Amino acid sequence: MKNQWNVDHNKFTQADIKKVIDTDVLVVGAGNAGMMAAAAAAEKHAKVMIVEKEASINLLRLGLGGVGTNAQKRAGLTINKHDLVEYLAAFAQHNVDEGLIYHWANHSAEAVNWVEDNILKPHGAHLRSEPDAMVTSSAYEGFPTENDPTIDDQTFASYGDWFQEKIAELGVDLQFNTALVDLVKTDDMVTGAVVKNVQTGEYLQINAPKGVILCTGGYSANKDLLKQWNPLALKKNVYNDSPRNNGAGITSALNVGAIKDEEPAECIFDRGLVPVGTKTDEMYVQTATYQDWLWLGSHPLLKVNLRGERFANESVPYQFIVNAASKQPGYQYAMIWDDNYGEYAKQFHTLGCARVGFPGYMASAEKLEADTQQYVDKGLVVKADTIEELAEKLHLPVDALKKTVARNNELVKANIDKDFGKEAYRLTPVDKKPYYGCILGGRILCTSDGLRVNKKMEVMNAAYDPIKHLYAAGNDSGGFFFGSYPDRVPGLAASHAQTFGRLAGQQAAEN
Numbered sequence: 390m391k392n393q394w395n396v397d398h399n400k401f402t403q404a405d406i407k408k409v410i411d412t413d414v415l416v417v418g419a420g421n422a423g424m425m426a427a428a429a430a431a432e433k434h435a436k437v438m439i440v441e442k443e444a445s446i447n448l449l450r451l452g453l454g455g456v457g458t459n460a461q462k463r464a465g466l467t468i469n470k471h472d473l474v475e476y477l478a479a480f481a482q483h484n485v486d487e488g489l490i491y492h493w494a495n496h497s498a499e500a501v502n503w504v505e506d507n508i509l510k511p512h513g514a515h516l517r518s519e520p521d522a523m524v525t526s527s528a529y530e531g532f533p534t535e536n537d538p539t540i541d542d543q544t545f546a547s548y549g550d551w552f553q554e555k556i557a558e559l560g561v562d563l564q565f566n567t568a569l570v571d572l573v574k575t576d577d578m579v580t581g582a583v584v585k586n587v588q589t590g591e592y593l594q595i596n597a598p599k600g601v602i603l604c605t606g607g608y609s610a611n612k613d614l615l616k617q618w619n620p621l622a623l624k625k626n627v628y629n630d631s632p633r634n635n636g637a638g639i640t641s642a643l644n645v646g647a648i649k650d651e652e653p654a655e656c657i658f659d660r661g662l663v664p665v666g667t668k669t670d671e672m673y674v675q676t677a678t679y680q681d682w683l684w685l686g687s688h689p690l691l692k693v694n695l696r697g698e699r700f701a702n703e704s705v706p707y708q709f710i711v712n713a714a715s716k717q718p719g720y721q722y723a724m725i726w727d728d729n730y731g732e733y734a735k736q737f738h739t740l741g742c743a744r745v746g747f748p749g750y751m752a753s754a755e756k757l758e759a760d761t762q763q764y765v766d767k768g769l770v771v772k773a774d775t776i777e778e779l780a781e782k783l784h785l786p787v788d789a790l791k792k793t794v795a796r797n798n799e800l801v802k803a804n805i806d807k808d809f810g811k812e813a814y815r816l817t818p819v820d821k822k823p824y825y826g827c828i829l830g831g832r833i834l835c836t837s838d839g840l841r842v843n844k845k846m847e848v849m850n851a852a853y854d855p856i857k858h859l860y861a862a863g864n865d866s867g868g869f870f871f872g873s874y875p876d877r878v879p880g881l882a883a884s885h886a887q888t889f890g891r892l893a894g895q896q897a898a899e900n
């Protein structure tokens with residue numbers, strides 16, 4: 390029996406608890422926040438245990454944001470912290486705890502530098518900043534916050550295994566296949582948790598007198614919670630790329646009197662390929678393997694609604710086009726392009742992971758074309774010699790699409806987007822056959838509304854007082870994001886998780 394949150398709480402009796410384990414600090418979830426929290430607490434000589442419900446740690450992210458990191462200093466980059474914080478707060482219409490954003494900005498470099506010095510350097514790797522990422526236009530503003538782990542400055546270096554070695558060296562006890570079931574609260578203090586071995590079904594109690602740190606990564610895998618807290622996300626998104634995150638961290642804290650953000654926030658990418666004719670209500674594919682993920686989707690090519698009409702400036706952060714499509718019939722949109730798209734990609738200067746060339750994942754225009762071709766072969770991207778044929782294959786009204794393409798080409802010739810204001814260098818024609826098209830929807834990467842925390846990362850109760858010895862970090866913690874994710878501060882999500890994980894670990898160890 391599940392509760393109203395569709396999470397397995399309160400399903401055991403005391404008699405079911407077969408074993409009691411003592412530690413100082415218990416971290417729940419071995420992802421971006423949890424691994425940092427564990428390392429930080431262990432560095433302060435606490436005895437630390439991490440419980441992770443899957444059989445491996447989660448992917449430690451490659452684009453790491455930060456302000457004033459050593460990598461940025463080496464690249465001669467400075468970021469004005471006040472401008473950045475104001476940008477983030479304004480982006481959220483100030484529906485955030487601005488002090489927390491400053492707290493991140495003040496501590497992010499420490500966390501990023503710690504990863505570089507302790508995890509990367511011993512393995513011959515370092516961080517490289519994205520020096521030309523500062524872009525300022527009214528629609529497309531970017532800050533050069535991203536730091537990328539690399540050995541050769543051409544490709545990413547994955548560092549999860551190295552991190553796992555490091556926490557083992559620090560004496561952290563990492564238990565896989567072990568899921569949080571419930572927090573244990575005695576009087577006014579959290580003293581540990583009940584967890585379940587998901588392979589044996591056995592319940593264990595873990596006593597953690599210095600604190601429990603919740604780092605389970607939000608709730609994007611839990612459709613029942615999405616229905617309650619963010620129903621529009623189920624309409625906008627056709628994929629969930631974080632299938633591990635079912636909300637257990639957040640709901641376990643609500644069970645002991647915590648409060649959470651009252652409004653939803655999420656990070657969405659615009660790369661979800663939808664088979665033509667599928668309704669968004671019918672599709673929410675949970676995948677950890679980038680299934681049917683079209684990198685090209687984040688390029689500012691012509692995008693039209695399901696009536697074949699252009700509906701927004703395509704030169705915007707990833708999530709915006711998905712948001713804009715949610716105000717159109719069917720919640721999805723089509724992208725239309727022509728055979729010169731490899732050339733256009735070079736002129737677009739897309740940032741972060743959408744870049745062609747490092748730190749993007751598409752090393753060259755040729756690689757982008759090959760990536761796209763696999764979806765032509767799979768039938769998710771359609772190809773045609775005429776716009777009429779393309780419209781038919783995409784189930785779009787033929788006359789409307791022909792009119793939209795003709796208008797697009799007219800604007801390209803005039804070198805000005807009189808309809809939606811896209812920058813001239815991002816206006817591209819659709820006039821060289823074969824023509825291409827696909828239907829796209831959103832991919833939710835994570836939810837980011839979470840438990841309200843103070844600057845010590847302590848989870849707060851309804852009186853805004855801390856629930857003693859209960860901490861949250863990463864997407865289990867809130868007060869930081871509102872609505873959409875600010876994509877133009879690349880690496881913010883992972884950095885928020887790692888920076889606040891580190892602070893929570895240090896804090897708990899000091900109890």
Ligand SMILES: Cc1cc2nc3c(=O)[nH]c(=O)nc-3n(C[C@H](O)[C@H](O)[C@H](O)COP(=O)(O)OP(=O)(O)OC[C@H]3O[C@@H](n4cnc5c(N)ncnc54)[C@H](O)[C@@H]3O)c2cc1C
Binds near residue numbers: 419604605881886
């Ligand atoms: C495809 C993709 C690309 C991304 N790219 C970037 C990027 O380049 N830069 C960036 O800044 N952000 C990126 N993000 C977002 C970033 O990964 C997240 O914001 C970040 O991982 C959040 O960290 P977290 O520790 O809160 O959660 P996670 O890293 O998701 O870790 C949560 C962990 O908790 C475990 N868990 C869940 N429930 C339980 C339970 N009941 N008991 C025990 N363990 C549990 C999960 O299995 C998981 O291992 C990306 C996300 C995705 C999906």
